[in-house]
Amino acid sequence: MKASARIRNLPTPSVQRLPVYLRLLKEARRRGDDVVSCTRIAEEFGQLSVQVRKDLAITGVSGRPKVGYRVDELIEAIERFLGWNVKTTAFLVGAGNLGRAILNYEGFVEHGLDVAAAFDANPALFGQTINGRVVYPLDQIAERAAEVRRQGRAVEMGVVTVPARAAQSVADKLVEIGVRAIWNYAPVRLDLPDDVVYEDVKLSASFAVLTNRLRRRDSGQ
Amino acid sequence: MKASARIRNLPTPSVQRLPVYLRLLKEARRRGDDVVSCTRIAEEFGQLSVQVRKDLAITGVSGRPKVGYRVDELIEAIERFLGWNVKTTAFLVGAGNLGRAILNYEGFVEHGLDVAAAFDANPALFGQTINGRVVYPLDQIAERAAEVRRQGRAVEMGVVTVPARAAQSVADKLVEIGVRAIWNYAPVRLDLPDDVVYEDVKLSASFAVLTNRLRRRDSGQ
DNA sequence: TAGATTGTTAATCGATTAACAATC
DNA sequence: TAGATTGTTAATCGATTAACAATC
Numbered sequence: 001m002k003a004s005a006r007i008r009n010l011p012t013p014s015v016q017r018l019p020v021y022l023r024l025l026k027e028a029r030r031r032g033d034d035v036v037s038c039t040r041i042a043e044e045f046g047q048l049s050v051q052v053r054k055d056l057a058i059t060g061v062s063g064r065p066k067v068g069y070r071v072d073e074l075i076e077a078i079e080r081f082l083g084w085n086v087k088t089t090a091f092l093v094g095a096g097n098l099g100r101a102i103l104n105y106e107g108f109v110e111h112g113l114d115v116a117a118a119f120d121a122n123p124a125l126f127g128q129t130i131n132g133r134v135v136y137p138l139d140q141i142a143e144r145a146a147e148v149r150r151q152g153r154a155v156e157m158g159v160v161t162v163p164a165r166a167a168q169s170v171a172d173k174l175v176e177i178g179v180r181a182i183w184n185y186a187p188v189r190l191d192l193p194d195d196v197v198y199e200d201v202k203l204s205a206s207f208a209v210l211t212n213r214l215r216r217r218d219s220g221q
Numbered sequence: 222m223k224a225s226a227r228i229r230n231l232p233t234p235s236v237q238r239l240p241v242y243l244r245l246l247k248e249a250r251r252r253g254d255d256v257v258s259c260t261r262i263a264e265e266f267g268q269l270s271v272q273v274r275k276d277l278a279i280t281g282v283s284g285r286p287k288v289g290y291r292v293d294e295l296i297e298a299i300e301r302f303l304g305w306n307v308k309t310t311a312f313l314v315g316a317g318n319l320g321r322a323i324l325n326y327e328g329f330v331e332h333g334l335d336v337a338a339a340f341d342a343n344p345a346l347f348g349q350t351i352n353g354r355v356v357y358p359l360d361q362i363a364e365r366a367a368e369v370r371r372q373g374r375a376v377e378m379g380v381v382t383v384p385a386r387a388a389q390s391v392a393d394k395l396v397e398i399g400v401r402a403i404w405n406y407a408p409v410r411l412d413l414p415d416d417v418v419y420e421d422v423k424l425s426a427s428f429a430v431l432t433n434r435l436r437r438r439d440s441g442q
Numbered sequence: 443t444a445g446a447t448t449g450t451t452a453a454t455c456g457a458t459t460a461a462c463a464a465t466c
Numbered sequence: 467t468a469g470a471t472t473g474t475t476a477a478t479c480g481a482t483t484a485a486c487a488a489t490c
Contacts, residue, residue: 011457012430013458015426016427016429016430017426019428019429020425020426038472039470044410048458048460049471050458050472050473053472054473057474062472063471064471064472065471066465066466066470066472067466067472068471069472083436086436098319098322098326101317101319101322104318107425111429112432156435157431180438181431181432181434183431187240187244188244189241195438199430199434201422201427203422204241204328204332205238205240207329207332208236208239208240208305208332209420211305211309211333212236213418214304214309214378214402215303215304217401218401234482258446260446269482269483271484272481275449275481275482278449283449284447285448285489286447286449287448288447289446289448445490447490450488451485452483452485452486453483453484454482454483455480455483457479457480458478458480459479460475460476461474463473463475464472466469466471
């Protein structure tokens with residue numbers, strides 16, 4: 001029971017910091033470094049080394065005192081822990097600028113994101129190809145999902161990049177075709193079954209923190 | 222001293238939640254509601270009402286027992302607190318898909334973001350207009366900033382939507398023309414003077430949390 | 443008055459940081 | 467051996483939640 005309790009209590013802030021370390025580690029690998037210490041990583045990001053050590057510990061990897069962590073081992077451990085060592089088959093709904101940005105950004109491919117097809121409600125976009133992915137009518141989402149299944153894959157994730165007003169109905173459709181996860185960029189809270197994992201990208205939250213700080217700074221802290 | 226200490230200790234999570242309430246409140250206003258209670262807001266988002274009350278308290282607004290908060294008053298208080306009641310003049314650098322998405326999204330305009338011009342290093346984009354904003358060569362950023370100043374405005378914010386490798390040099394240029402805030406979408410940590418406020422949009426952090434949860438769920442929690 | 447709600451103080455919870463032993 | 471580093475336990479800090487008084 002201890003182990004399962006521990007898994008449940010994964011500190012989200014640690015998970016969120018792992019991609020930052022991963023980027024640094026891949027740079028180190030490119031430079032040919034074999035080992036790296038928490039001290040070095042921490043310095044790079046202006047953090048305390050003990051925090052880096054705790055963060056890395058959740059992946060299960062361990063280092064060697066006086067030496068540090070093996071770069072290869074650490075990269076592998078972080079990727080496995082995040083599920084970035086396997087492909088995640090996804091459908092993206094909403095082929096506007098934001099959808100295109102995601103389709104064109106190779107960084108997510110490197111993290112295992114494999115967008116099998118894009119969908120939109122706008123007929124002007126049907127049949128267009130964005131970075132190798134065809135845009136289908138949203139109506140055809142069920143058929144396309146069936147096709148993916150026939151190829152022995154499952155559509156595990158839905159990426160929602162439609163306007164706020166359309167997001168809930170799109171999410172419902174994605175749940176219907178059986179996605180297990182939804183990555184939502186629309187500024188609304190989606191109502192989803194409990195067994196679907198769900199993550200919001202809250203751009204306004206980020207903008208709010210920035211402008212609030214800016215204004216407080218302007219007016220003498 | 223108490224007051225200034227309090228300002229310094231603003232809980233970031235509360236600031237991040239304010240835009241969510243604001244959206245709900247604007248909906249309520251559209252429906253013609255005059256007052257709204259924390260209980261109702263909390264219900265909507267599956268939170269505790271006491272948390273909503275604490276969050277709203279940081280804006281300085283107060284409600285009436287048994288009644289709730291006046292919708293108008295609350296909207297105004299949140300917008301003023303976040304600095305969304307005034308325009309924030311900005312330059313956006315990187316007119317790719319992500320940059321376009323931001324330029325085309327009217328939500329940020331509603332939050333006061335006023336992108337005066339866009340910049341890119343790619344000559345193919347020079348002179349293009351995106352939602353009314355002209356794309357200039359990055360080289361001309363200083364001249365354009367001077368022009369904005371001649372119009373009696375200051376370029377207060379830089380929005381960075383360039384690839385990771387270009388982000389630091391772009392940030393340096395933005396600091397040079399005098400921005401006080403940087404909103405960074407590139408997946409790198411920027412080295413900036415202490416007096417420039419800075420906010421990262423960490424898309425990988427969000428993706429990491431999602432895929433990690435998905436994989437853990439797959440393997441029996 | 444009774445019930446619903448705000449606002450505040452205290453308790454709890456979780457994440458960060460400090461301290462330090464273990465080890466190469 | 468000395469110094470640098472990991473790994474862990476304890477202390478601190480901050481955010482959330484509980485409890486409850488005040489009020490319309």
